[in-house]
Amino acid sequence: MMMNLSKLFVVIVLLVLLDPVHMGEGASMNRDLRMNTPEHWINKAEEPAAVIMSAQNISQYNAEVKRVLPTTIFDLRSYPAYLTAQSLTGLLQAAAMPQDTVYSKGVLVSDRYFDELNQQLNIGAVKDYNKVAYAFTIVRTNVRTFPTRLGIFDTASDREFDLFQETIINPGEPLIILHKSVNNEWGFIQSSNYRGWVLLDNLAVVRDRAEWVQYIDEQDFLVVTGSNVQLAGYHGTDAPLVFEMGAKLPLIRQADIGNEDHYIVKLPARDQLGELSFKQVSIPRSADVHVGYLPYTRANIISQAFKYYGQPYGWGGMHDSVDCSSFIMNVYRSFGFELPRNADEQEVNVGSVFQLKNNSRARIAQLSFLQPGAALHMNGHVMLYLGQENGKRYAIHSLASYTERLDDGSFKRVRPMKVVVSDLNLLRGNGRTFEDSLTVVKNVNW
Template identity: 40%
Template sequence: MLDVEYWIEKIPDADSLIMAQNDIMKFNQKIVEKCDSVYDLRSYGVGFTHDELLSLIKEYKMSEKEMYFRNGEVVKSDFYNYIADNLNISGIKEVNSVQYGITIRKTSIRSFPTDIAVYSKRGDIEFDRFQETLCQALEPVLVLHESKDKNWHFIQMYNYRGWAKSTDIAIAKNKEEVFDYLDTDDFIVVTGNHVRTQFNPYYSDVSEIQFDMGTTIPLEKDMPDSVANQSIYGNYVIKLPSRDDKGNLVFKDGLISIKEDVRRGYAPYTRANVLNQAFKLIGDRYGWGDSFNGRDCSSFIMYVYKTFGFRLPRNADEQEKCPGIVRKFADGLSLDERIKIFDLIKPGALIYMSGHAMMFVGIDSGVPYIIHDFTGYGVKIGDKYDFIPVNEVMVTSSLLPTSMGIPFIGRFSSAIQFEM
């Protein structure tokens, strides 16, 4: 069951095109219209009033519960005071203009301008409560504010907002400079788990840069004879953003081997390709908010679908609001009735329950199976269920018990096929 062909062979129309690229672009626009958390950055506002910007920054609240550092020490008020001061609230002007930028490498988006991790349980190192998500490399972002220590930018990406390290963002002259670079028909898409640029002994800022599944990378139009004294043969010549000594956007050439798991243009959107992409991540480490160089349940879905050109919301509850062919699992349905709904659901469809996102892969022996990036399941010991950690991408039966003892399928709320 860990072999993708086992499931693809069960799909009659596995290689049929579900939607062409133009239709996917139209679908993305419907996502923007329907989902409040997804933005078209090209039409974003040019500035904010003092109160408007303050309300965005204040969306993140300090916990009133006792919290802990990685070493188990209790987080005290002086740390929270430092964070509050670094928000640089006094630096918010009456009118605050928006700057455009590009991420030069993948970067964490944090609740607050600090990379110090904070946990809700002593001894826990899995769930850093200040870690929101990851912004991939080569993403357009809007810089809305700067921290007091100038090490952090408060940014808006297409589906998330928060604090990112300023050294990971190159500031553009204007909107046009960003989208003239990104709006190209000549690009490669990372279809593997991770790929890296070739080592560059002359420019460390474009040397061995890691790009993750779903990242789109523009190709260089003005082809050089070599890059960093290396022949370009056997490589894609890519055009990469970098920062000058003032943090402004400049471009440099880099190389990615043609043998890496990348492709020119988006992958064709077929059910076989969706499963192929998902199964490439089997065994990959779970990471809350994309920590540990991994992904969590909803970003696993988001990045798989990004290889086809989809721009999905970040979190599971927001993804569940997306347009498409939707099947609901009403409360009160029996187990057999829930299984019967899968007669109407195609492999590659997304399955949601409160706090979790999964992908349907097919039916085996009358049981629906899913692939998901999940933390664990429940095993009955005596009269209660104990939590068994997994923390990876894996294929499981939908009948697998959750930590509460209820099968996963018993908590499903909806299934969505991204189709017009």
Template identity: 45%
Template sequence: MLLKTRGPVLAALLLISLGALFMPGRSNAQEIVPNVTQEMLAPDFWINKLPDPDSLLMERETIESFNRDILRTLPDLVYDLTSYPATLGRNQLIKLIKQRTFPEEDRYSKGVKVGQAYYEGLLLQMNLPGIEEQNSITPALTVRRTNIRTFPTADESLEEPEDHDFDLFQETAISPAEPVLILHRSLDNQWYFVQTYNYNGWMPAADLAVAGNRQIWLDYVQPGNYLVITGNRLKLGHGPYPGMELTMGVKVPLRMDGAASGRTYTIELPARGNEGELVIETALVPAGEGVSVGYLPYTRANIIRQAFKILGEPYGWGGLSNGRDCSAFVQDVYKSFGFMLPRNSDEQERSAGVTVKFTGADRNQRLVLLDSLEPGASLHTPTHELLYLGRHEGLYYAIHDVTSVGDPVHPNPDGSPGRLTLNKVVVSDLSLPRRNGQQFVDALTSAKQLDYGSKSLEPGRDYDVEVYVNGSPVSFPGQGSYLDKSACRVFVPVRTISEALGAYVDWLAEEQKVVVRKGENVITFTIGQKYFSEGGRDYPLEASAVIVNSRTMVPLRFISEALGAGVVWKQEGNGGVVDISL
């Protein structure tokens, strides 16, 4: 969710026609974004730039392993609901329910500023006295698109009386057929405090079907065969709730005996019985491009295709107005492949995967780091998230769900950029100014690639690389040095080269972290992360450490220079020689 609150390449990035930021008479938001041509609005424009776009990045089993890494990385944010505790103690449940406090600043509801009595009424509805010493957890399924609210009310909470686009009691929207756990009930029984796999809060009781039989719920949540919605939206004409809309990434059980001449699929959907109990009914879904039996293959091409299916869709804060916000856009793209991403941008930034840190990097370093990314990486600023598309004619592009950007052509009276409202998923380059006038490229804090930073196979070595330290050859038993052409870096085993330079190496297996010590100098880095730490500061890495044949391989120049050595590369025929001198 959005947080409401030099050289030729550099020259090319700065060459922006500010007049293009506002073009009178053009109503389409995408048409007023500068530096974007019509051909860039097609996924194939970006896919055709890739050397191997259909290469499989992860098998299904590897994605499941990656999801377990997400659970370990964010244990208080992302859950495997099937292994959630059967009961919660009183203090634990109260802590969850009271984690969000009532606002202290002015808020408006129904055009009127709310007072203390209003919040006292909400506190009463939260039914904290009804929490027992031990509280049973009840499984359920959503029967329609619904909302998770900060408190048990559908009332808007606005900073301005008419600012309906930003209801600050709206946490997130939840798709139909989503598994949830009921942790508590409101005083009037009209609201449930629920836990989804990546969020908790108050949900209307009428939008849930309660599973009296846990096994029936488990069978629905863990089906042997399932259909995944891969289009942006699929509206059903049949089933328990005609007109129900399933959105990208939704998974529903598939009855394999239900196909009719290959033109339709029979799926299972949750419905509410007379007492709100879970009833499983069926619906027909047309076979076609908008659905997939099982998750989509995880490829760069498919990441881009999924993102462009949402291009032009209106923005919706926390899922309001049946829309998405910036982090929900990224979440749904990756749900198509079976990833269990956390909900909000800052949480996704901290999640598992390869992290590239931009903090502290100057403009030229930022461009180098962007060049190291693969399309599909998420880009993060303090208040926004984008999906990286790649570089074109010296500019770096992303697709993102954005409310507004800066408009320097029409500044505010104080000289700050005016507001250019987009409220859509758009393609833009990163020189686009934010509301505060800062370009997106300069606001980036990190990038995240949903990938492992290790390789199961040894990279191809087109070069034989010899390494010398102070004139003496260094041998690398078990895994030799090699030139990774994709990274344009020579990689060597970290322990061997560090010890040759007089340093000591510790391996922290649980954290996948390497600690290199030489005198008072301590260097730390993590497998797959494109930064290292030294002296309490983080610095960018152009290529991350990887594990090859049980050896931690690092860029030779990085580790050598970090340990105070000079490095000289000499090209010799089909190979190369690296001279390291202390």
């Protein structure tokens, strides 16, 4: 969570080990069009329509994740009303400023810039006891490592892997404001599964905590089941309000508007003082949404994953899209799972988790227990398992790049930067296949 050194390590893994990713013998980005459809894999799955876990089981699973990862996944309703100076200072200083050479828009970033940015953390304003505040996001909001919009990159030419981009938060998400920057433009926040800096203009602050809790506890809601749903003109601008897969929208009622049925939902808004108000917004019933969470079945897991097929790779939510771990998180959020945001934390030992053995025979035995929808983890990457075809294991995943071996033996670098279907015989830069590089695999069940 928001550890800049670990984030830099992940970027290096992506650029060095996954980029390039060499094509091994018989390995491929999938070119069989049948395999690029959810129906192909649903038809191969055993009992694809059977419910894997009930809503109660999923709730128990979530509770266990929170127990095992108490500093990563939160029930915000139980978050303390005050933080001590030691606790808050520790959180503010958890991320380290870059020590190596970094760039922004191709230009070397000076040490002076980072000194000034460090001042914006406003450590001097930390009190012995610090009262938190409660808010909702009103637009899709970037969570930053530090209070700055400036993109920071490992190389002068890079524009894809911003070291300060942590994740995004959907509109209507509850947050807790822990601290503010010196210029009062940024808030240091805690969401249900992330911590970082967001623009305060993107938040509506709540005066009455009970009203905040009531909105969180709404029992009737829509879930976004498409890769996203966009509501145009919500804030009186041309920019649409974008909700990612798995977002919850409290449902007020259904209504006929014109010649089409609509859902009427309740969304947080910001008044002229920056405080909370609510608006009723209509969403056509034809939109890719569902009343309540989807039933947790193999067919639905696969169908949800393929709604991202071909969409752009977006590190930390850049380009209004998903990276490898947010892809997994969003698919499972459609069923009510509350997973960590980052891939290494998603490996949490809850459910049917296998720490893979080095012995090849033992690994084969462990992999034989995989079910469609399982999460496949290796250093710096996570994939969603689909099944086997002609003796090869396949996955769908948000992938940055790979390299093809040409007929003359040379290599051609390819950057799909999108969600793809591939087998696991792809080679990493160290010569090992994806399958041999797997460290943890897990069937998400209880």
